[in-house]
Amino acid sequence: MNxxxxxxxxxACGGPFVRLTxxxxxxxxxxxxxxxxQLHQGLRDAEADPAVRAVVLGHAGGTFCAGxxxxxxxxxxxxxxxxxxxxxxxxxxPSAxxxxxxxxxxxxxxxPSAxxxxxxxxxxxxxxxPSAxxxxxxxxxxxxxxxPSAxxxxxxxxxxxxxxxPSAxxxxxxxxxxxxxxxPSAxxMAVARAQELxxxxxxxxxxxxxxxxxxxxHVRAGGxxxxxxxxxxxxxxxxxxxxxxxxxxxAPAIISLTLLPKMSARAAARYYLxxxxxxxxxxxxxxxxxxxxxxxxxxxxxxVAEVGRGSPQGLAASKALTTAAVLAGFERDxxxxxxxxxxxxxxxxxxxxxxxxxxxRPPSWVPADSAExxxxx
Numbered sequence: 001m002n003x004x005x006x007x008x009x010x011x012a013c014g015g016p017f018v019r020l021t022x023x024x025x026x027x028x029x030x031x032x033x034x035x036x037x038q039l040h041q042g043l044r045d046a047e048a049d050p051a052v053r054a055v056v057l058g059h060a061g062g063t064f065c066a067g068x069x070x071x072x073x074x075x076x077x078x079x080x081x082x083x084x085x086x087x088x089x090x091x092x093x094p095s096a097x098x099x100x101x102x103x104x105x106x107x108x109x110x111x112p113s114a115x116x117x118x119x120x121x122x123x124x125x126x127x128x129x130p131s132a133x134x135x136x137x138x139x140x141x142x143x144x145x146x147x148p149s150a151x152x153x154x155x156x157x158x159x160x161x162x163x164x165x166p167s168a169x170x171x172x173x174x175x176x177x178x179x180x181x182x183x184p185s186a187x188x189m190a191v192a193r194a195q196e197l198x199x200x201x202x203x204x205x206x207x208x209x210x211x212x213x214x215x216x217x218h219v220r221a222g223g224x225x226x227x228x229x230x231x232x233x234x235x236x237x238x239x240x241x242x243x244x245x246x247x248x249x250x251a252p253a254i255i256s257l258t259l260l261p262k263m264s265a266r267a268a269a270r271y272y273l274x275x276x277x278x279x280x281x282x283x284x285x286x287x288x289x290x291x292x293x294x295x296x297x298x299x300x301x302x303x304v305a306e307v308g309r310g311s312p313q314g315l316a317a318s319k320a321l322t323t324a325a326v327l328a329g330f331e332r333d334x335x336x337x338x339x340x341x342x343x344x345x346x347x348x349x350x351x352x353x354x355x356x357x358x359x360x361r362p363p364s365w366v367p368a369d370s371a372e373x374x375x376x377x
């Protein structure tokens with residue numbers, strides 16, 4: 001199996017931490033099922049090693065994370081997605097160039113920025129949370145990164161990451177029917193992709209080890225969720241951030257579970273509603289990251305050194321104090337946000353937004369006299 005997440009243990013790192021490196025440059029570190037599964041495994045391996053005090057999450061290439069991987073849901077065929085009105089079952093729009101070539105998009109419904117993301121093929125992802133009990137017992141949530149099976153969910157006491165048992169009626173309506181073999185609908189696909197990423201985000205938040213993000217590249221959509229799930233995060237001079245979901249008729253629903261507890265309310269409203277692109281300094285100012293630094297590696301090393309002075313028990317208990325409200329938000333809101341996210345992704349407005357993006361034109365709700373300015377952005 002291709003290694004999409006590189007694992008370096010304490011011996012290789014020269015200290016009491018592990019480094020997980022997103023290394024899937026062919027799709028800009030998109031959140032494919034394989035990458036999510038490997039990242040889950042890396043978190044479990046780190047937790048199982050008594051020598052580890054922290055996890056550093058970094059990346060290879062110029063993009064930290066581009067969101068979810070469209071090719072897994074649609075075979076990378078934009079024509080097919082246009083006909084079905086979905087992008088990977090999620091409603092996020094692929095870029096005209098990059099996504100046709102790479103199949104990058106996602107479960108959060110976030111769209112790339114008009115200029116940079118067309119060039120890079122960046123889009124997003126999101127999902128719903130597993131049960132609190134199961135995750136506390138396991139230390140992580142949804143370790144496979146894929147939508148849970150009916151059997152597995154019954155054994156673990158969760159359903160699609162929501163913590164509730166699936167009803168026969170609900171499954172019949174959604175076309176899943178406990179493995180009946182019926183083809184998934186666009187809504188099913190949106191929900192499944194949402195569940196995968198949310199399980200990963202919750203695993204990061206619930207992990208008893210501090211997670212430190214080392215970011216020096218582009219962050220879009222589902223990638224925001226990873227940043228928000230980090231306990232500490234350092235952003236370098238090459239970092240850029242944008243939440244452009246509203247521009248294609250959807251919203252950053254599930255990733256809000258890790259974003260809103262970090263970002264200031266005014267900043268969240270600004271960037272959720274405008275889709276503006278911003279850099280590392282602004283990300284630090286609004287609370288999305290801990291600090292902006294010219295030398296990301298040096299700044300992360302300093303944080304690791306300080307964290308490494310803590311005891312395992314002390315670090316776990318201290319982190320739990322800072323994440324309790326976030327985990328409560330997962331339990332309270334994840335299922336509702338998953339359904340809301342899927343509803344938006346398969347809506348008429350989202351289809352128009354995706355088609356407009358693919359066709360390099362403004363969507364129908366943008367006034368004609370502002371089209372030129374929007375294209376320039």
